[in-house]
Amino acid sequence: MNIVAHNREEQFAEVVSMIRHTRSEVIRLANASLIDLYWRVGHYISDKIAVSDWGDGVVKQLSEYIEQKSPEIKGFSDKNLWRMKQFYETYKDADEKLSTLLRQISWSHNLAIMSRAKSEEERLFYLHLCVHDRLSFRQLNRQIDSALYERNALGTPKLSPVLREIAPQAEQIFRDQYVMG
Helix, strand or coil, rough: CHHHHHHHHHHHHHHHHHHHHHHHHCCCCCCCCHHHHHHHHHHHHHHHHHCCCCCHHHHHHHHHHHHHHHCCCCCCCCCHHHHHHHHHHHHCCCCCHHHHCCCCHHHHHHHHHHHHHHCCHHHHHHHHHHHHHHCCCHHHHHHHHHHHHHHHHCCCCCCCCCHHHHHCCCCHHHHHHHCCC
């Protein structure tokens, strides 16, 4: 390959990189906006139910209203509206750091963590894990199924000092094998 073709290859690769970066950013911003919307809808429903303006049947009526008046709007079944309410109520007292984490992962990730984690600490653990390790939904489910939080809460495995000296990465290998196994 000559120098001109090589430079052009690098330039084209740079354009492709810009496109990919922008697409990722658009998806990230759209996801954060959806999470904000679900938060606001959940807050609205929670407030209406709390002051007894609405009973349980009103959420189903709202879902039907959305479907009739705006059939192009998807994802607002009564079941999903209840999840939005639960989402709001689960995290309404959370600090700003936690609120930021919630907006960095998908709705599916949030639902899995919210419905399967047993404590606030466990939810925070999995939220951090999702953001830090960029877990897919499938990877998140695998980590929850393998009780990663509980295993981490129990502490580090007891490895002999000799093993630690010979293979400093042994602890991580042990954990990786345990999670994958």
